[in-house]
Amino acid sequence: MVLSGRSTRLFVTGLTALSVLVAPAATAAPETAAVPKVWPVPQQVDAGRGALTVPATVGEVLGEHADPAAVAVVEQALRGAGAKRFVPGPAELTVYLGGPATDALGRLGVQGPGGLPSGGYALAADRASGTLALSGADARGTFYAAQTLRQLVTGHRIPQVKVRDWPAMPLRGVIEGFYGAPWSQADRLAQLDFYGRTKQNIYVYSPKDDPFLRARWRDTYPADKLAEIKALVDRGAANHVDFTYALSPGLSICYSDPAETTKLVAKFQSMWDIGVRSFAIPLDDISYTKWNCDADAAKFGTGGAAAGAAQSFLLNAVQKQFIATHPGIDKLQMVPTEYYDLADSGYKTALRTQLDPRVVVEWTGVGVIAPTITADQAKQAHQVFGHDILVWDNYPVNDYITDRLLMGPYVGREPGIAGQLAGVTANPMVQAESSKIAEFTSADFMWNPKAYDPDASWRAALADLGGRAVAPLTVFSENNYAGALDRVPGKPDQDSPVLRPLLDAFWSALDGHGDLLGATWRLDDYLRKLASNPADLRKGMAGNPAFLDEIGPWLDKLGLLGDAGRHAVKMLLAQRFGDNAGAWAERRATAGRYARAQAIVVQTARGTKQPLPCLFVCTPFLDKALSKVDTSFGVPLRPVATTAGLGTFQDNAPSRMVDRDDGTFYWSDWNPPAGSSVGVDLGAVKPVGHVEIKMGNPKSPNDYVHHGVLEYSADGNSWTQAATATDQPVVSADLPAGATARYVRLRVTATQEFWVVVREFSVGTLDNPPLAVTGGPAGNLPAAADGDASTVYTGVSPAPGEALTVTAASARALDRVTVLASDPAPRAEIQVGSGGQWRTVGFLAGAYTSVRTDGRPADGVRLVWRAGSPAPRINEIVPRFR
Template identity: 60%
Template sequence: MTLLVTAAAVAVPVPEASAAAGTPPPAKVWPAPQQVTPRPGQVTIPRTVVEVVGRGTDPSALAVVDQVLRGAGASTIVKITDSDRAAADRARADGGLVVFVGGPTESRATALALAALRIEGPDGLAHGGYVLAADRGVIALSGVDTSGTFYAAQSLRQLFATGKSRAFSMRDWPVAPLRGVIEGFYGAPWSHADRLAQLDFYGRTKQNMYVYSPKDDPFLRARWRDQYPPEQLALLSQLVARATANHVEFTYALSPGLSVCYSSDADKAALVTKFQSLWDIGVRSFAIPLDDISYTRWNCDADAAKFGVGGAAAGAAQSFLLNRVQQDFIATHPGVERLQTVPTEYYDLADSPYKTALRTQLDKAVIVEWTGVGVIAGQITEKQAQQAKEVFGHDILIWDNYPVNDYITERLLLGPYIGREPGVAKVLSGITANPMVQAEASKIAEFTSGDFLWNPVGYDPDKSWLAAIADLAGPSAPALKVFAENNYSSLLARLETGRPDLDSPVLRPLIAAFWSALEKKDPWDAAAKLERYLTSMSTDPDDLRRGMASNPKFLAEVGPWLDQVGLYGQAGGHAVKMLLAQHDGDGAKAWSERGELVTALEKAQAIRVQTARGPRNPSTCTDVCVPFLNSALAEADRWFGLPGLRPQPTTSLGTYTDNVPARMVDGDPETFYWSDWAPRVGDTIGVDLGSAQRVSHVDVTMGKPTSPDDFVHNGVLEYSADGEQWTLVKAVTEPVVSADLPDGAQARFVRVRTTGPQAFWVVVREFTVSTPDTPRYTVTGTPAGPNLAAAADNNADSVYTAASSPVSGDALVVAAATPKALGKVVVLTAEAGAGADVQVSDAAGAWRTIGRMTGGYTELPAQDVVTDRVRLLWTPGGAAPKIAEVVLGGVAEG
């Protein structure tokens, strides 16, 4: 049966039956739509398509539809008006596809086409809602408004990515009225190109708000009274035009709080004049943030005289100014959106004189922005949202500080948006997410927050996160997934779940399974699974750079983190091979793999990324990769006969150039950590042993010959088993600190904490912690070379490097404190080449050769000889020796 649509004069078939049970749904759409009903059959985009449009059809929606059709193979698109009966009839008679574009306010034809398909129109849907249908030669896009039709086009883009789709009808609408992003972070600003790309992204993901609030724009804060120069105003005009094309509300947020006089007529006039200049280029939404300022100090005497002092006075003053702007500008500009403000108290629910003043004096038309309970809120509940409306007495727009990373610049936060109850979206005016400095990388979290705000009940953070990765990377999604899941966790996630173990969610359980299997002496299957994933990490830099070459901006943003993921993957692969070799008793293989592991780890930790806080080592695979590698090294070193203690450096201070904290635990007194500024009271420098254990002695060597005063002049040495309760050891006032700890002392953390101000920076050459079981040796011998003691300092990463080739008689002697039964001697060399006879001393002091040192790893039985000395008698003329460690197996400290 066929029904002729009178107004549009288009013949539309009526479906004969509803969709059969079990019919596969159409392709996935993001944000997740509210209602999708599959229908029988399939719709394919042919080479020729007829579009039926009205005079009011949204041009942006039409541009998207045309792009979809041409991308799907349509070479000819015949556009007809919604009253051209003859052309439409010919298209239907030829069996072609007719696409109706425009809702009730845009085109008369679409409503009748939907009626012929027995599909309800969009009347009654929320702003941005739409109906989209595809069935038997017809596609209809009908928005409740032009934004809705534009969003219908964005769904069409996803459904017909392959040129065909199952027949369907979709009825969809957003739950949160305002959904978007606030560029409100501190640090390096987004570029103009970044902002344009972001606005296009918001349109694609059906987000409708962008708040322009970059801290770097001087005309927004420090010079808020001044008008923009023409060239900068032109750039803003481009942003406004791009936002309009994407149905995004461009909100201009002027921040006068650093210098405004609230009672001043001149300052009120300056605000209105500034807003007018933005109105003239198309801005229709305005905000006056008053956050991150002092409200106990006035900028002018007139405010003190008019309002008094204290929080109530500040609230009254701010309300006075905002009300005047509301009256003199907002109320006089038809078509303007509601004024927004960020209060000085923006992050809690506790009532106060300040909030009382806002609640009782601020015009109810003003929207108040709020971050939740805390600057970064782990959870935001519907109850909290309702309480915020009550305590502020105004509609609330959440300024959500995720995925912003200006407080943790060494990290990328690439996990999904979590921790917000679905009811929040319907109770409040909306949410704007504060993004990272890295604009392209922010799109993963932005995609998921937009998905949540559109349909919070249907939101699945894991599925949305995978969709975000696919949206950004396309065919390279598997490689981006590996990268993103190793930059996954955030403070938001930890606050929301109360769990610190959310980093690297795929790698973490693989490591745990491997350790368990290794302990059970059956590691092979678990090792194979772990190695496969580590290989995917190690190849990730090449995979992503090749697969996402069309997005060079993203690759430039994440480059240091990407390189680090690759190096951690390499290091992890060597760690697994090292431990498996030891499981098989292959010391040479284990030592070789250990060297490769350390090389990759050192490269990873030498990477620097420039941040607003100076150069930082990027932090990827946080709390997973480095702990695993250190545990693997500790386990391997114990197998070699070393104590296996691997302290990790900790400090609250920055780093000067490349003098990184790792240098104070590398066993080489010639290298050092150097802070980038003088410490303040409470700053710390120390080590983390990984777990609480018995410790007996601490040595800290600070300063250096060219900077002898660079040490902690006023401080204390202290230790803690849990990082909460600290035990004082001694005062620190000199560059060299040496201290015995009480018998039975248990510590995971040992640190020097400053207790007084000083002008000097801090150099730490070595920070060494010993356990009661740590053997101590004396090393003597030739050829000469720096750090001779490194040959037997219980640290396989420090190296004695001879300055020359050995001559006749040159030898290295390692002496223990007392003679003990010696089971074996292990010699670990940093570089193969030098040869030596390995000898032990008998009771009379005579030397007996037990074998030859060859290659990188030498293990020789000593047949339980009782001795306190081992000697390497060098072969004359060989390569200059490089000894990582001489291990006296079976000798314990007396």
């Protein structure tokens, strides 16, 4: 496709209008399924023909002990479908709930809930008899039947259907176990309602920053705090969610002191008195090689086995003195100090052989944040700990990456784990409302893992939270998508799964491979959704201010990134078709919005952070786009950081190796295997000189490449060794005279136990030696020719005849001078010179000026300010030497 300059401008600036003209035609919606989708996905659904219409009067036949919460859910659902009144006994539509429902199911030839585990139920809607029957294996099961009915009602109708359903895992829920500000009381109450709706049955109260759980575990709660916990217990009971109280005494307890056990039991008793029936003793994140009292060393000895013996001693005493003496109490849970692997040890042997077999052990999988959990691993965990296993699953928790929201689905867990575990509790984010997306999907998996479809479940979660705003919520969530469960060593985060391929297609088409018009429209359409996401989501979810407050900084940044992206596309197109002035105008718009996005911060438990939506997609795109256009203006290419065989820990992206800031760094998420590498891509083959690689930092002084080789290459395939590095946190080397390279890397030659931190990876190139800036008016002179078009030299109003001069180290043939300025455009003559002799070659003509010279040798360029010129704002003066 060849366009004239005028056509190019129309093409670049008319994308919105173009989208109307070429947008694909709407397709007809698929036929509505006879039975609405139910979440969590039921085990058995048998759809019939037709549907029951809900009349104004509905009869109720309730069991003597019918669950009140189930009755309330049923009545609310039917009122929404048109019921005005409920009367006892049969009617045109009769609801049988509880005991009588079993007989009603039998009359319909439907198998009841007999033999199903706790939470199992049967439900039938029969049009011919006007029967709606809900019966559970227990009260919880009847409540879950009501939750299924709630989702089956559509308009004024209920489809004819038979459902027999049960949970695959006994325990399914959430553990509030993160570090940082605990959830508010309102957050927790809303969460407990949500767990009931999604058929989860356990909530573990274990916020690390509740002082009465850890540092002050011996102290009783003040009356107001105790009342708050009781309110949670009561709300949990109304939603059939067991409130588990988790007391963590490991920071200070003396295991061998009977008085300590008495205090722990007394604390538990105070919880029992307000209705708590489930208890846990987490002993995670403590030292088990240092005792809190000398008596423990005398009684148990030292080492991991001694710690296991001491913990077993305490837990067995609690089991005997408290758990065994309270009928109706749930099994005691504990979190071991070694909670994250399968390697046997003296500690685990002690738990396996000495801990009361009735105690349930919590385990996070293989790793604190396990990318996968397999059925075989779950089976091994049961064997190595010798107890029933409850997984404490560290997703979507973000207390270790507080600058990110993890809003993707629950993945990486094999369905077969259901047969090996007591259950799973997901550890959520600090952001309670935002956690509901992942919690919805984990609940779906726990209930019926064999039918679990992560993408379908995720989209249902978005609809559940977003309601009518599901479209903008989807856009926001897919750009805050990737989490630790998507990551494996050497594989990048899979963030922004929709935007990523759109960008790939656009870059390919821009290079001449594909339909540029179509790729541009599709990308711009999506970027437009990003740009409007803050307004769209705030309008659509105005009824959930807590959610909007949680995501505010991420939302605002995503909108600015989308806006910057749209300008970046126009910038690239203008550059592609030769409209350099238009490209420079769009470049300034891109950089301005990008800078505003980067300036947004959020206060977290780990300090002030930049929120990081679209981290591994938006930022690289904008950086690449700016670099590509800057190169077309003659600004030297800036190196791009590269890694091979390494992932990224938290937000410490590879780009931080080349940001000219020693205070930031790239950090791998794994110890580097032999053959992995860190390096830079210079963008083109260049003459290269000095290389310096600064690794490690004060917090991780051993995190560097301990055994490696420094190599360079022109093509990325054939490498030349320049130096070896052995136990050097800073590698400094001069490449041989005449060396040229595009790629420079430090390759790991031996496996090591430490990760890798790279603060700066700098490569000196000989084709673009530094330029000196002198003259005036006064201001930050170096910014006028520092090789970075984003920095701006700003001076005061110049005096006529005053000059700003850029000088090279030696005279070279000069072909062109480009001046990139910011509005208002200054007025000046452009002069080139050699040996102090100057000649005028042109005048500044707006924000973008590029003038040809005659190729004669020159060692300097200067701008001679004209009368009336506004104060100069110069982004870059670019002399193009041969």
